[in-house]
Amino acid sequence: MTGYGLAATSELSTLLGRSISSARSSSYKARRAGVRVITVDARFTSQLCPDCGYTARNNRFSRDGFGCRMCGLAGPADHVAGINVRNRARLSVGTCQRARTCRLKADG
Ligand SMILES: [Zn+2]
Numbered sequence: 326m327t328g329y330g331l332a333a334t335s336e337l338s339t340l341l342g343r344s345i346s347s348a349r350s351s352s353y354k355a356r357r358a359g360v361r362v363i364t365v366d367a368r369f370t371s372q373l374c375p376d377c378g379y380t381a382r383n384n385r386f387s388r389d390g391f392g393c394r395m396c397g398l399a400g401p402a403d404h405v406a407g408i409n410v411r412n413r414a415r416l417s418v419g420t421c422q423r424a425r426t427c428r429l430k431a432d433g
Pocket residue numbers: 374375376377378379393394395396397398
């Protein structure tokens with residue numbers, strides 16, 4: 326199969342409340358469908374602002390809420406973490422459009 330696709334997996338599945346086996350199952354299904362699966366480091370993805378790159382523990386002000394203390398970007402924490410996982414996956418395959426936030430390493 327030559328379809329184009331990219332799936333990023335990470336420890337985020339655990340953050341989202343899914344089991345590891347569920348994440349593995351999703352990866353398996355993606356591979357069977359011809360989708361390239363990339364595993365990325367999920368550390369600090371729930372604390373990193375995908376817009377300005379500011380990383381702070383209190384960016385995630387609650388279990389479900391994200392609010393960047395630097396630029397004000399706000400949204401559901403799981404969604405923001407997913408954007409960061411996607412950006413890291415894109416960086417690893419060289420398709421990141423926002424090199425600054427893709428490359429940023431968490432500082433704390
Ligand atoms: Zn920000």
